[in-house]
Amino acid sequence: MKTIDITVTRYDPENKPAPYDQTYTIPYDDEMVVLDGLNYIKDHVDGSLSYRWSCRMGVCGSCGMMVNGEPKLTCAVFLKDYPQGVRVGPLDHFPVVRDLVIEMDDFMDKLRAVKPWMIREQEKPVQEGEYLQSPEELQLFRQFSMCINCALCYAACPVYAADKTFIGPAAIALAHRYDMDSREEGQDQRAEVIGSHEGIWECSFVGECSVVCPKHVDPAAAIQRSKVQLTKDHILGLLWPWGKS
Amino acid sequence: MSATSAQRPPRYRAQRPSLWWLSNGRYFLFMVRELSAVFVALYALSYLVGLYRLSQGKDSYEAYVAMLHHPAVLVFLGVALVFCLLHTVTWFHLTPIVMVVRMGRKVIPAKLVLAANYLVWILLSGVLWYLVVN
Numbered sequence: 560m561k562t563i564d565i566t567v568t569r570y571d572p573e574n575k576p577a578p579y580d581q582t583y584t585i586p587y588d589d590e591m592v593v594l595d596g597l598n599y600i601k602d603h604v605d606g607s608l609s610y611r612w613s614c615r616m617g618v619c620g621s622c623g624m625m626v627n628g629e630p631k632l633t634c635a636v637f638l639k640d641y642p643q644g645v646r647v648g649p650l651d652h653f654p655v656v657r658d659l660v661i662e663m664d665d666f667m668d669k670l671r672a673v674k675p676w677m678i679r680e681q682e683k684p685v686q687e688g689e690y691l692q693s694p695e696e697l698q699l700f701r702q703f704s705m706c707i708n709c710a711l712c713y714a715a716c717p718v719y720a721a722d723k724t725f726i727g728p729a730a731i732a733l734a735h736r737y738d739m740d741s742r743e744e745g746q747d748q749r750a751e752v753i754g755s756h757e758g759i760w761e762c763s764f765v766g767e768c769s770v771v772c773p774k775h776v777d778p779a780a781a782i783q784r785s786k787v788q789l790t791k792d793h794i795l796g797l798l799w800p801w802g803k804s
Numbered sequence: 805m806s807a808t809s810a811q812r813p814p815r816y817r818a819q820r821p822s823l824w825w826l827s828n829g830r831y832f833l834f835m836v837r838e839l840s841a842v843f844v845a846l847y848a849l850s851y852l853v854g855l856y857r858l859s860q861g862k863d864s865y866e867a868y869v870a871m872l873h874h875p876a877v878l879v880f881l882g883v884a885l886v887f888c889l890l891h892t893v894t895w896f897h898l899t900p901i902v903m904v905v906r907m908g909r910k911v912i913p914a915k916l917v918l919a920a921n922y923l924v925w926i927l928l929s930g931v932l933w934y935l936v937v938n
Contacts, residue, residue: 572814572815572816573813578816628827629828655815655816695910717825720820763838779901780902783902784902784904787902
């Protein structure tokens with residue numbers, strides 16, 4: 560059986576203050592993804608290796624790591640594509656808890672901050688039926704609802720790297736998903752968050768968030784479109800201040 | 805159950821390397837695109853200087869035109885032209901991402917939005933060329 564070298568960034572805060580590399584040589588075949596390699600190490604070589612994973616099929620968003628310097632879902636990249644060996648590290652720009660496990664508190668707080676739920680000024684009674692939506696209206700936000708919160712986009716974002724107060728790609732894409740929904744009435748509430756100093760105006764449109772997204776969401780587009788929308792709203796507010804209650 | 809900060813081990817926070825923008829080609833292209841704005845501004849500034857010198861009379865303007873033929877200025881203008889073209893083309897290609905153009909219930913394809921940018925660019929360049937030649 561073929562073998563491959565997997566170099567893993569280890570971090571053991573109780574015993575060593577700084578991360579260090581550890582290389583494992585393991586057998587592999589063409590069907591094995593990087594996550595399978597980590598599971599092999601955990602099960603057969605070194606049970607102390609820590610990392611997150613769950614579904615193994617690109618749905619849960621737990622197994623995001625830096626693979627040869629690029630943010631990837633480790634369940635979605637094959638070992639055979641790295642015949643020279645593969646280097647696995649924790650996602651960039653996040654505090655590391657242990658080995659490949661990052662602290663996601665800041666990310667979760669930001670998702671919550673954009674109010675990712677349907678806001679209605681007044682709910683209609685259930686007896687009046689559902690809120691209808693056409694396929695064209697669905698298409699306007701559908702891709703932005705595909706996010707699995709894997710945080711690869713934050714690991715790819717140089718703006719978030721420089722300023723951790725930036726709300727960031729996934730949270731703004733999620734805000735845009737609700738803002739574009741024809742049933743939604745809470746755009747003003749969300750604008751206070753994404754239009755703040757830490758919001759969309761921080762983004763310099765590098766676009767790497769959209770490149771690394773494993774679900775083909777385009778957070779860079781969501782951010783730029785939100786800029787256009789908020790600018791239009793601002794100018795209309797100046798020209799027509801009576802328009803808003 | 806969460807441990808208090810006094811109990812939990814320290815998190816490791818890596819410092820971003822200063823040459824992060826060389827770590828992949830897309831970051832590098834982004835930095836070049838940002839840098840191109842400086843050359844666009846300098847190019848525009850040289851035009852404003854030209855207009856100012858024109859307002860100062862014929863001698864002043866002719867001295868300005870002579871200065872434009874200095875080899876160092878020609879090199880600058882050549883470099884600025886390359887950066888201006890890069891600036892234009894990269895932003896044109898970002899336009900369809902930013903602008904979702906709708907006609908009724910249909911969304912205009914991104915390629916058409918991009919083509920419209922090039923079309924307007926060619927048309928305006930043609931008009932300018934016509935004005936300069938005549």
